[in-house]
Amino acid sequence: xxxxxxxxxxxxxxxxxxxxxxxxxxxxxxxxxxxxxxxxxxxxxxxxxxxxxxxxxxxxxxxxxxxxxxxxxxxxxxxxxxxxxxxxxxxxxxxxxxxxxxxxxxxxxxxxxxxxxxxxxxxxxxxxxxxxxxxxxxxxxxxxxxxxxxxxxxxxxxxxxxxxxxxxxx
Amino acid sequence: xxxxxxxxxxxxxxxxxxxxxxxxxxxxxxxxxxxxxxxxxxxxxxxxxxxxxxxxxxxxxxxxxxxxxxxxxxxxxxxxxxxxxxxxxxxxxxxxxxxxxxxxxxxxxxxxxxxxxxxxxxxxxxxxxxxxxxxxxxxxxxxxxxxxxxxxxxxxxxxxxxxxxxxxxx
DNA sequence: TGGACAGGCTAACGGTGTTAGCTTATGTTT
DNA sequence: AAACATAAGCTAACACCGTTAGCCTGTCCA
Numbered sequence: 012x013x014x015x016x017x018x019x020x021x022x023x024x025x026x027x028x029x030x031x032x033x034x035x036x037x038x039x040x041x042x043x044x045x046x047x048x049x050x051x052x053x054x055x056x057x058x059x060x061x062x063x064x065x066x067x068x069x070x071x072x073x074x075x076x077x078x079x080x081x082x083x084x085x086x087x088x089x090x091x092x093x094x095x096x097x098x099x100x101x102x103x104x105x106x107x108x109x110x111x112x113x114x115x116x117x118x119x120x121x122x123x124x125x126x127x128x129x130x131x132x133x134x135x136x137x138x139x140x141x142x143x144x145x146x147x148x149x150x151x152x153x154x155x156x157x158x159x160x161x162x163x164x165x166x167x168x169x170x171x172x173x174x175x176x177x178x179x180x181x
Numbered sequence: 182x183x184x185x186x187x188x189x190x191x192x193x194x195x196x197x198x199x200x201x202x203x204x205x206x207x208x209x210x211x212x213x214x215x216x217x218x219x220x221x222x223x224x225x226x227x228x229x230x231x232x233x234x235x236x237x238x239x240x241x242x243x244x245x246x247x248x249x250x251x252x253x254x255x256x257x258x259x260x261x262x263x264x265x266x267x268x269x270x271x272x273x274x275x276x277x278x279x280x281x282x283x284x285x286x287x288x289x290x291x292x293x294x295x296x297x298x299x300x301x302x303x304x305x306x307x308x309x310x311x312x313x314x315x316x317x318x319x320x321x322x323x324x325x326x327x328x329x330x331x332x333x334x335x336x337x338x339x340x341x342x343x344x345x346x347x348x349x350x351x
Numbered sequence: 352t353g354g355a356c357a358g359g360c361t362a363a364c365g366g367t368g369t370t371a372g373c374t375t376a377t378g379t380t381t
Numbered sequence: 382a383a384a385c386a387t388a389a390g391c392t393a394a395c396a397c398c399g400t401t402a403g404c405c406t407g408t409c410c411a
Contacts, residue, residue: 015389037368046390049369053389058368107277110324138326139317139339143309146316154280156308169309172342185358207399216359219400223358228399 016054018044020064027065027100062104067115069098069105070122077125084129084177085170088144092166095148103152106145131177143169186224188214190234197235197270232274237285239268239275240292247295254299254347255340258314262336265318273322276315301347313339 022043026035037058041048055061073094080090095102123137126144130136147166150156192213196205207228211218225231243264250260265272293307296314300306317336320326 033367036366038366047392049371049392050390052369106325107319107323133338135334135338136342138320138332138335139313139342142316142320142335143313143339144316145320146312146314147309149277149319150308150312150315153277155276162308164305165308165312168303168305168346169313169343172306172309172346173339175345176338176342206397208397217361218398219361219402220359222400 015044016064019051019054019061020068023061024065024068024101027104028098031100032104062108063113065101066105066108066110067118069101070114070118072098073102073105074118074122074124077122080125082128084140084174085167087125087129088140088166088170090125091144092148092151095152099152102148106149129177130173133177136173136176140173143173185214186234189221189224189231190238193231194235194238194271197274198268201270202274232278233283235271236275236278236280237288239271240284240288242268243272243275244288244292244294247292250295252298254310254344255337257295257299258310258336258340260295261314262318262321265322269322272318276319299347300343303347306343306346310343313343 019040022040023035026039026043037051038048040061041051044051051061073091076094077087077090080086123141126137126141127134130140147162147169151162156162189210192210193205196209196213207221208218210231211221214221221231243261246264247257247260250256293311296307296311297304300310317332317339321332326332
């Protein structure tokens with residue numbers, strides 16, 4: 012039972028990462044598992060419940076990636092970007108969803124931890140930094156920057172701006 | 182002919198703003214115009230073409246909102262947020278799409294103008310600022326901040342950080 | 352008078368998430 | 382051992398989606 016659930020989540024993740032969110036259909040997931048779509052509902056109440064599992068995975072791995080980064084605001088931002096560009100579909104799903112309030116206890120806090128640390132525990136700065144990184148990544152993923160634009164200066168400018176804040180008002 | 186096109190776009194916009202993107206179906210648009218869905222294809226090649234018109238509207242009105250803001254980085258950011266919260270579905274569509282490259286000449290540049298002006302013409306800073314504002318707005322729209330959290334300090338912190346950059350390296 | 356064409360229509364295709372209802376195997380209880 | 386409960390599969394179907402094919406009717410121009 013629990014094993015089937017994991018198979019289903021694994022199949023969904025594969026489809027998501029391979030071909031994006033709209034390729035992740037219930038029928039597609041079922042086929043990959045070797046059953047028919049309606050049988051999925053013996054294990055999950057609906058598709059959103061499957062996606063919630065993916066959100067948990069994405070948030071967890073994102074947190075791990077950020078925690079593995081060297082200390083410092085710029086490294087944290089780079090890790091953020093690197094994760095998002097490496098696994099764009101998972102990042103989008105994780106990040107862009109209505110955010111169901113049924114996440115495992117402390118997961119959100121864990122994912123937010125590195126940003127908080129990078130800003131010396133200042134919550135408002137941490138949120139601003141997170142928003143900056145998230146915005147940069149989303150705009151890049153959505154192709155909103157001029158094609159071929161070098162985004163490195165923008166990342167550095169932003170990180171420097173926030174960095175200055177942490178040393179300034181200490 | 183052109184009139185019908187405008188009716189269709191108007192109907193699509195109404196549906197979008199009233200009930201969100203998934204409420205904006207071709208059949209729903211058609212019903213609002215008083216015709217059947219297949220007839221829409223006499224005026225637009227596909228749904229994406231209708232959405233492109235909405236993107237143009239959204240981008241234009243966004244630009245107007247930003248241009249109407251008082252000069253200064255914080256005012257610009259506030260105008261950005263205000264627009265997005267007032268018309269969340271339009272903002273999402275405008276902003277989150279693959280961004281077709283068939284926009285009217287100069288529209289993108291116009292929308293980006295205010296941010297550029299607020300950062301004294303520094304492109305990298307303007308992009309970083311834009312990303313910050315966009316990230317803040319998207320996280321808020323997606324309910325990613327703790328419910329009831331006061332976001333004002335985060336906006337001020339971010340804007341101050343970028344503001345400091347413009348006076349510093351002058 | 353005829354022809355072109357714009358702009359409506361219905362019917363239909365293949366896709367989506369999902370539900371109802373049936374079957375079958377497993378395992379537990381009497 | 383017999384009976385029943387449950388888990389977990391199945392097919393058929395529903396209502397929706399974007400979209401296409403093909404038909405019909407009115408208007409306008411040669």
